[in-house]
Amino acid sequence: MSVRSRTTLLTALALAAGLGLAAGTPALARPSAVRPSDAAQGDARNVTQHVADFYGAYIDAAWAGDDKAADAGAKALRAFYLSPAAQQKVAAYETEKHADGILFAQNLPVRWQVTYTGSGAGHATNQVTLTWSDGPHAEVTRIDVESDLRTLKITDLRPAG
Template sequence: MSIRRRKTLLTAVALTAGLTLGAVTPALAGTAASHTTRAAAVSSAQGDPRNVTQRVADFYGAYIDSVWADEDPAAAANAKALRAFYLSSAAQKKVNAYEKKNHADGILFAQNVPVKWKVAYTGSGAGHATSRVTLTWSDGSHPEVTRIDVLSDLKTLKITDLKPVR
């Protein structure tokens, strides 16, 4: 691994850890943040960096945290670093083209930020796996939900394509 790649990876990891700590600390301390903070009853969490669906979930979790923290000056840089780390160069180009054309976020396919997200494995073949990302945009009994199919390369684990489910 080249020194530049290592630095990029370490920067993305450090920014993600810092933003996560910054988002979690007020909730644990019982203080209010700029957005409504909810403490979830999560007894444990785990992951596996070799699991392609887990990597999509890790990306969406960190990315949504970054764009949610719009008042934090490091948030935009973190979102950009996450895109560079998790998306293939072709996927990055496609996302950028979508954003220029639609004036909306090309990862979320929206202009705002979801309040919840979920990722599920939906299948694989030809060296790729597909994960379905479900984004929930509001709370309540009838929240708005959108879905995105995310294609990932099984060898590199990079996201190679994102398509909103219509």
């Protein structure tokens, strides 16, 4: 094999390896990393969006546990998004179980998803899926959340069974 052929072959192999690495690099990024194609939107009138907004903001505040404003923020979120009866139910759960009555856990999820599951009698039900770790065998729990369709306030939360 001539020197030129070997140089061309080595250059092609190096280029292919570099392109392969570049193609794989986005997959190595943290799952929560912002990508240029990410977009977020919302609808203030949508009950499912309202539940998703609450859980997103609440989990964000809980993750910022070292920030003194985060605790006050989490309490304010509860007061704004939950009906008085739901707030009492959450407080009772926390007193009895010594765990967070919004997440039904003592730790924090890494991801969450809200799915509409039905409505009737002036209420809508959504299921919140909480993912507790990364990887193929991540633990998942679900919470059924009931909301008033008129006020959009969360009126009941319970572990899905």
